[in-house]
Amino acid sequence: MGNVRIAVVGGGIAGATAAYHLSEVHPDAEVLLLEAERVLAHHTTGRSAAIFVENLATPPNRIMLRAGRDFLWDPPEGLADHPILTHRTVMHVATEAQVGALEETYAAGQAVTTPSEWLTPEEAAVHFPPIRSELLAAAVLEPECADIDVGGLHQAYIRGMRRNGGTIATSRRVDAARPDGDGWRLDTTDGEVGADVLVNAAGSWGDLVAASAGVEPVGLQPNRRTAFMVNGPGVDATGWAFTIDAESRWYTKDDGPQMLCSLVEETPFEPCDVKPDEADVALAIERINEATT
Ligand SMILES: Cc1cc2nc3c(=O)[nH]c(=O)nc-3n(C[C@H](O)[C@H](O)[C@H](O)COP(=O)(O)OP(=O)(O)OC[C@H]3O[C@@H](n4cnc5c(N)ncnc54)[C@H](O)[C@@H]3O)c2cc1C
Structure with a gap:
């Protein structure tokens, strides 16, 4: 060329x-x-x-995620001199009313490189100590996920x-x-x-x-998703799971001394330099406060 x-x-x-x-x-x-x-x-x-999670989104997404996994763990010489991924677990937590959604996540997680594990509430608390395990019915752990650099x-x-x-x-x-x-x-x-x-x-x-460019649009719908940082609990969070509600109503993960939090919403939006809506931040905080100590 x-x-x-x-x-x-x-x-x-x-x-x-x-x-x-x-x-x-x-x-x-x-x-x-x-x-x-x-x-x-x-x-x-x-x-x-x-976060790199193989058990995510649609089947074609999962095929691409699996295909890219080795590249990210071991990037070609000359591109990056360190792995792009760092090991982290991902845990989905469910109340009694959410067990159906959790079972679907568990079933989908059997087809990935390292299958998902079904956990009791007590086991869930080992992977994410702030969780209020007395509110949980069960959890699902995805053992081989990663943080992406x-x-x-x-x-x-x-x-x-x-x-x-x-x-x-x-x-x-x-x-x-x-x-x-x-x-x-x-x-x-x-x-x-x-x-x-x-x-x-x-x-x-x-x-x-x-x-x-005169090319027919494919029908992309931009969505807004709120994410924000709050101060962490002030303890060593090494090894804590990225923890997400079974119905994707909130998630949180430690990031140094802070916690990254999200409402995991998908609000249709026009493309722009998007800013969080204060009500979405407040709702995410309320849900995370309910679920954690
Ligand atoms: C809150 C949140 C959390 C997420 N978490 C994860 C996660 O944990 N794991 C994961 O895999 N993915 C995650 N994603 C999704 C991931 O971030 C996106 O899929 C990815 O960043 C999209 O990259 P992109 O290059 O397509 O888009 P962008 O990063 O938006 O890049 C598009 C670029 O095109 C430029 N542009 C637009 N129009 C023009 C023009 N006319 N001329 C020139 N330049 C133009 C824009 O300025 C922009 O820089 C998350 C997304 C959000 C919002």
């Missing part, structure tokens, strides 16, 4: 991943990463809970694509793209850019970028 220019729109984890791998596979091509914000990874990528992975891809000759333009929003011969002409906030190949990695804005 000599003299070919590949333009990747969006500098989150998807765009950084695409830009790096394209620069590896096509060393003669010129890879250009275009990001609307002043800094990369400002939106969803910079706000993730950074999202910043480390993103930086590794960015360093790698730069090393391969790729370039990055921040504060460079793509406003429209139109076919130009066999390629594309992009209107950006800093003038026109030509590209032979256009990669849409614009996250929540993906359908807007597609529409601006």
Whole structure:
């Protein structure tokens, strides 16, 4: 692909991943990463809970998660000099009324690399001591999950694509793209850019970028999810599970001296620099306070 220019729109984890791998596979091509914000990874990528769980979302998601697992534990030499994952357990906790939902999670968790385990309330308290075990009917432990070093992975891809000759333009929003011969002409906030190949990695804005290029949107629905940090209990939390309500009404995990908390909601939203709604933060705190000491 000599003299070919590949333009990747969006500098989150998807765009950084695409830009790096394209620069590896096509060393003669010129890879250009275009990001609307002043800094990369400002939106969803910079706000993730950074948990790697194989037993997550839909069956196709699980296939991709399993396929990426070895790469993240043992990244190729030259990309990152340390594993991107650090071991952590994930535990789903259920009251009597939530046992049906827990059974579904348990059943789905039998198909992953290390099958899920069914726990008593007393066993659950070993994995997450603040849980009010007297309110629980049971729990399910996913033993082989991990924390993702999202910043480390993103930086590794960015360093790698730069090393391969790729370039990055921040504060460079793509406003429209139109076919130009066999390629594309992009209107950006800093003038026109030509590209032979256009990669849409614009996250929540993906359908807007597609529409601006005359490509039929696939029907992406951006959702807002609230996450926030609170002071931790002031004890050593090493080995505590990422703990999530069986019906995904809240989750929490230790992060140094603090706890990351979420309401795990999915509120349909227009793509924007999203901010938390105070009522959602309050509801998450109420639910977590009810479930923990
Ligand atoms: C609260 C929360 C917790 C999460 N927890 C987890 C978790 O534990 N584990 C997990 O695997 N995933 C988690 N996720 C999901 C994960 O963070 C996302 O799937 C991932 O970050 C999406 O990356 P992206 O690159 O597609 O999008 P983004 O990071 O949003 O990147 C898209 C980029 O495109 C840019 N852009 C948009 N339009 C244009 C344009 N016209 N021109 C140029 N640039 C443009 C944007 O500025 C943005 O930087 C979580 C998400 C949230 C919100």
